[in-house]
Amino acid sequence: MPSRADLESLDRADPLARFRDLFALPEGVIYLDGNSLGAQPRQTAARLAEVVEREWGRDLITSWNRNGWIDYPARLGGKVARLIGADADEVLVCDTTSINLFKALTAALDQRPDRRVILADRANFPSDLYIAEGLARRRPDATVRLVEETELAGAIDDSVAVVTLTQVNYKTGYLHDMAALTRAAHEAGALVVWDLAHSAGALPIDLNGAGADYAVGCGYKYLNGGPCAPAFLYVARRHQAKIDPPLPGWLGHAEPFAFDTDYRPAEGMRRNLCSMPSILASAALEVGLDLMLDAGIYALRTKSLALTETFIRVVERRCPGLFDLATPRDPARRGSQVSLRHPEGYAIVQALIARGVIGDFRAPDILRFGFAPLYLRHTDAFDAAEALAAVMEREEWREDRFRQRALVT
Amino acid sequence: MPSRADLESLDRADPLARFRDLFALPEGVIYLDGNSLGAQPRQTAARLAEVVEREWGRDLITSWNRNGWIDYPARLGGKVARLIGADADEVLVCDTTSINLFKALTAALDQRPDRRVILADRANFPSDLYIAEGLARRRPDATVRLVEETELAGAIDDSVAVVTLTQVNYKTGYLHDMAALTRAAHEAGALVVWDLAHSAGALPIDLNGAGADYAVGCGYKYLNGGPCAPAFLYVARRHQAKIDPPLPGWLGHAEPFAFDTDYRPAEGMRRNLCSMPSILASAALEVGLDLMLDAGIYALRTKSLALTETFIRVVERRCPGLFDLATPRDPARRGSQVSLRHPEGYAIVQALIARGVIGDFRAPDILRFGFAPLYLRHTDAFDAAEALAAVMEREEWREDRFRQRALVT
Numbered sequence: 058m059p060s061r062a063d064l065e066s067l068d069r070a071d072p073l074a075r076f077r078d079l080f081a082l083p084e085g086v087i088y089l090d091g092n093s094l095g096a097q098p099r100q101t102a103a104r105l106a107e108v109v110e111r112e113w114g115r116d117l118i119t120s121w122n123r124n125g126w127i128d129y130p131a132r133l134g135g136k137v138a139r140l141i142g143a144d145a146d147e148v149l150v151c152d153t154t155s156i157n158l159f160k161a162l163t164a165a166l167d168q169r170p171d172r173r174v175i176l177a178d179r180a181n182f183p184s185d186l187y188i189a190e191g192l193a194r195r196r197p198d199a200t201v202r203l204v205e206e207t208e209l210a211g212a213i214d215d216s217v218a219v220v221t222l223t224q225v226n227y228k229t230g231y232l233h234d235m236a237a238l239t240r241a242a243h244e245a246g247a248l249v250v251w252d253l254a255h256s257a258g259a260l261p262i263d264l265n266g267a268g269a270d271y272a273v274g275c276g277y278k279y280l281n282g283g284p285c286a287p288a289f290l291y292v293a294r295r296h297q298a299k300i301d302p303p304l305p306g307w308l309g310h311a312e313p314f315a316f317d318t319d320y321r322p323a324e325g326m327r328r329n330l331c332s333m334p335s336i337l338a339s340a341a342l343e344v345g346l347d348l349m350l351d352a353g354i355y356a357l358r359t360k361s362l363a364l365t366e367t368f369i370r371v372v373e374r375r376c377p378g379l380f381d382l383a384t385p386r387d388p389a390r391r392g393s394q395v396s397l398r399h400p401e402g403y404a405i406v407q408a409l410i411a412r413g414v415i416g417d418f419r420a421p422d423i424l425r426f427g428f429a430p431l432y433l434r435h436t437d438a439f440d441a442a443e444a445l446a447a448v449m450e451r452e453e454w455r456e457d458r459f460r461q462r463a464l465v466t
Numbered sequence: 467m468p469s470r471a472d473l474e475s476l477d478r479a480d481p482l483a484r485f486r487d488l489f490a491l492p493e494g495v496i497y498l499d500g501n502s503l504g505a506q507p508r509q510t511a512a513r514l515a516e517v518v519e520r521e522w523g524r525d526l527i528t529s530w531n532r533n534g535w536i537d538y539p540a541r542l543g544g545k546v547a548r549l550i551g552a553d554a555d556e557v558l559v560c561d562t563t564s565i566n567l568f569k570a571l572t573a574a575l576d577q578r579p580d581r582r583v584i585l586a587d588r589a590n591f592p593s594d595l596y597i598a599e600g601l602a603r604r605r606p607d608a609t610v611r612l613v614e615e616t617e618l619a620g621a622i623d624d625s626v627a628v629v630t631l632t633q634v635n636y637k638t639g640y641l642h643d644m645a646a647l648t649r650a651a652h653e654a655g656a657l658v659v660w661d662l663a664h665s666a667g668a669l670p671i672d673l674n675g676a677g678a679d680y681a682v683g684c685g686y687k688y689l690n691g692g693p694c695a696p697a698f699l700y701v702a703r704r705h706q707a708k709i710d711p712p713l714p715g716w717l718g719h720a721e722p723f724a725f726d727t728d729y730r731p732a733e734g735m736r737r738n739l740c741s742m743p744s745i746l747a748s749a750a751l752e753v754g755l756d757l758m759l760d761a762g763i764y765a766l767r768t769k770s771l772a773l774t775e776t777f778i779r780v781v782e783r784r785c786p787g788l789f790d791l792a793t794p795r796d797p798a799r800r801g802s803q804v805s806l807r808h809p810e811g812y813a814i815v816q817a818l819i820a821r822g823v824i825g826d827f828r829a830p831d832i833l834r835f836g837f838a839p840l841y842l843r844h845t846d847a848f849d850a851a852e853a854l855a856a857v858m859e860r861e862e863w864r865e866d867r868f869r870q871r872a873l874v875t
Contacts, residue, residue: 081523090527097523102515105746109514113693114490118499118824126693153741155715156565163604179727184716187729191714195572195605203727284522284745285536305591305600306564316829318588320596334564335747336693338512349788415527420725464831 058374059367064435070175073360073430079276080281080432087365087437087444091417092227092255092394092427095281101344101407108340120336125298127308129339130330136346137280137289140354141253141272142263150289150339151330154275156253156304157290158188160329162219163303164296165248166192166199169218173199176213176220178206181320185252189221206231210241212383217247224262225255225392228419230365230384232256232392236267243268254278258349259429260358261392271296279429280349282342297325302341306331342433352431360430361393364438368395368426371442376449383423394427407459408448414441467785468776473844482761482769482839488819489690489841492558496618496846498825499662501636501803501836504690506542510753517749528860529745536717538748539739545755546689546698549763550662550681551672556706558750559698561692563684565713567597569738570680571628572712573705575608581656582608585622585629587615593638594661598630615640617664619650626656633671634664634801637828639774639793641665645676652677663687666698667758668802668838669767673700680705688802688838689758691751696743706734712719715740745795761840770802773847777804777835780851785858792832803836816868817857823850 067398080096082088088096112124121127135145151157162175175189186201193199204212206226213220220242225232235251242249251272256262258279268271270293276286292300297309302322306311309330311321322328349357366388372380372395380397399405399422406418418428448454477483489505489782491497497505521533527563530536546556560566571584595610602608613621615635622629629651634641644660651658660681665671667688672680679702686696701709716722718739720730731737758766778791781804789806808831810813815827825835837847857863 081519083524085528086526088526094522094527096526097518102518105514105518106511109506109511109692109750110490112502115492117492117495117497117505118503118529118826120693152565155675155713155741159713183719183725184714186727187714187716187719190729194710195712197606201841283518285527285742286744295529301603303600303604304564304568305593305596307596309597310592314829316592318592318595320599332564333694335695335744337750338744338747341518341746417527420723 058370061439064439067435073356076352077432085413087414087441089426091429092278093417095278096432098281098344098348100343104340104344126336131431133343141257142265143291146326148289148291149326149330150287151334154273154288155184155188157273157288158185160193161250161273162299165219172218174217175201176217177203178209178222179203180206180226181223210296211240213245213247218408219248221250223252227255228423229396230392230394230437234391239267239269255392261354276342281345286342287338302328304331308333357430361428362388364428364433365395367438368442371439375446379449397424398422401454404454408453409444412444414444414458467779470848473848476844482765485761486841494822496823496850498835500838502826503685503693504687505841507690507753507757511748513749513753517820535745542752550666551674552700555735556703557698557700558735558739559696560743561829563697564593564597566682567594567698570659571601573709574628581625583626584610585617585626586612587631587712588612589615589635590632600704622651622654622656628657630659632661636664637832638805639801639803643797646790648678649678661749664801670763685751690754695751696747699738711737717742757777766839770837772836776847777851780848784855788858807831813863813868817862821853823853
């Protein structure tokens with residue numbers, strides 16, 4: 058197990074160290090929930106004030122052209138593209154993860170009229186399954202088949218139109234092999250929709266390298282775009298012209314300002330735009346994206362793995378036998394989080410929060426710790442593990458106040 | 467025609483006069499585009515700074531409970547409800563106008579399995595038609611029938627499942643008779659979806675009094691919620707339990723934090739929530755809504771009619787025979803805008819903008835002037851009409867610089 062001095066020296070040598078000061082993090086808090094809600098870039102408030110007072114307040118309606126509001130979906134899409142191995146004209150920032158998933162699954166089903174199965178793993182984020190089920194319930198040519206995560210690759214047969222899965226499992230942090238699963242799907246004649254909610258900004262993604270078809274993701278986790286930031290949608294260029302948008306939007310029309318009665322889809326990616334995202338929310342997301350691009354995704358991944366490795370090692374040494382590690386020990390299969398199983402997980406997380414270490418709990422027994430490498434220090438990983446050891450040693454989690462559940466956990 | 471002195475005296479007696487100072491409006495500008503993008507409440511920047519720095523930055527993930535983030539859709543819905551004649555538990559603020567329209571039309575079609583027609587008028591806002599057409603293209607049990615605005619009531623026969631229409635026409639400002647059309651639809655066994663984009667916040671709406679079924683609307687026009695603010699959805703209580711959401715969302719689940727694999731809709735209105743709106747955008751919208759509720763919708767309507775009446779009278783007197791009035795002369799049929807037809811409409815609008823009077827143009831020949839009564843003065847209506855007279859008298863619109871079209875008009 059590394060000593061705290063080892064980690065202090067890693068912090069001193071950290072090429073990403075300067076980014077921490079660009080985020081507002083409360084004194085005395087170790088924030089390990091950036092996989093749920095990314096931290097707040099200090100610059101965001103000033104940028105929002107500018108958008109509100111100068112762009113909205115002074116330039117008013119002329120901002121659509123003058124301040125580039127109309128370009129937000131494509132401009133931010135181009136920035137997201139650089140993080141996920143896509144070309145700029147393959148990504149739009151718009152709508153929400155669920156809505157974008159609905160579009161992607163619809164497009165994939167349309168492309169495979171002779172197949173009816175949407176294949177998903179049971180461990181996928183539930184709302185992704187809800188969208189898939191909702192879609193299948195209303196399409197006579199579709200049904201959802203759920204399998205265990207480990208059985209996914211073997212379950213892709215010639216009835217499968219599309220496989221939908223989240224690259225990093227939200228509970229366990231398990232990282233799917235995007236290239237291998239995409240290949241397996243294509244070999245079986247199926248398409249794939251990747252949900253990058255827990256991987257975009259956390260690790261290098263190479264959608265085009267993997268030959269991916271569709272992808273969606275959100276802006277408020279590792280991208281630090283603010284609570285419920287706009288989402289993104291990726292469509293591989295080769296699929297774009299085939300898409301008949303199920304949610305045809307005004308600005309996805311070939312000529313929005315002709316105000317035609319009939320819908321004619323725009324060329325290329327823009328047809329997938331249903332609604333313009335909030336301009337305030339888009340401006341905030343751009344601040345987060347710019348920081349991420351400045352840091353560089355390979356440097357972030359290197360640090361991320363060091364952080365999760367430190368946390369795992371210190372917990373294993375200081376809390377031997379107390380937790381099951383739900384996250385893969387193999388770094389190649391690990392996202393940017395560490396999840397531990399314990400039947401008293403809820404209370405333990407609350408006791409940790411009281412000590413200033415903010416993680417979260419996912420039923421029935423998962424303690425979840427996200428390590429956002431952009432603003433966490435190596436010593437934070439060490440100190441968080443030590444705090445967990447103290448909570449366990451002193452049995453602090455037994456206190457009543459830690460056992461009462463709040464609505465949002 | 468009233469004199470400017472008459473209008474100055476109206477301004478002095480205006481019970482809503484104090485609201486103007488609560489908005490940031492550029493010096494020397496008369497802003498007649500609040501029907502496209504509402505003006506910026508001065509308080510918005512401070513409120514956003516608070517949300518960013520205190521709620522997001524300091525309270526982080528605990529804000530979901532501590533700062534009521536989780537309640538935004540229902541809380542803001544309750545505020546919108548007071549403006550549109552609905553009960554608090556019949557409205558949610560979420561998603562976008564197009565997405566909410568998709569939900570409402572789907573629900574209406576589901577309730578009328580023996581009927582296949584979505585009836586709309588050709589003059590409806592195009593993107594509403596796109597959503598209807600997109601839906602019908604994918605449902606074997608649905609088709610869109612378009613008729614002229616004036617033929618709408620007569621076209622509701624027993625093939626019609628649902629009528630979809632915008633209460634105030636975006637081009638002409640024509641105000642439909644909500645009670646009469648809803649009654650006509652119900653008598654023919656059809657349901658109605660009202661789009662309130664150009665009426666919410668502009669005039670009193672009584673959805674429940676009219677026996678309405680569904681309604682949608684946006685937050686960024688008369689509600690002053692900021693560019694691309696979240697939208698709202700109304701579902702009459704009697705329909706709520708029947709709805710099988712076509713876009714089932716995480717927080718519309720009966721127990722979101724059980725993370726069930728299967729979707730079970732929440733009781734009541736909440737099942738209609740697909741995605742949480744941006745918290746930043748929601749906070750901004752709340753500022754606008756609170757101002758609107760403080761002013762009172764009846765006082766706003768009284769002033770709105772006075773403003774549009776003044777503008778029409780001065781234009782009629784000062785520009786005799788130059789424009790066709792596209793907006794009804796009858797105040798009972800008029801929204802909060804005045805639209806004039808002229809073949810050189812685009813250039814005239816640009817010339818007016820150069821004089822600081824901001825209206826907009828809608829192809830092929832509509833000059834559109836929105837009168838947001840919350841922040842406009844009676845003298846603004848007078849001065850805007852005088853500016854128009856000057857542009858016409860001096861033929862300023864003939865200048866080349868006013869004839870080049872920008873992307874967003």
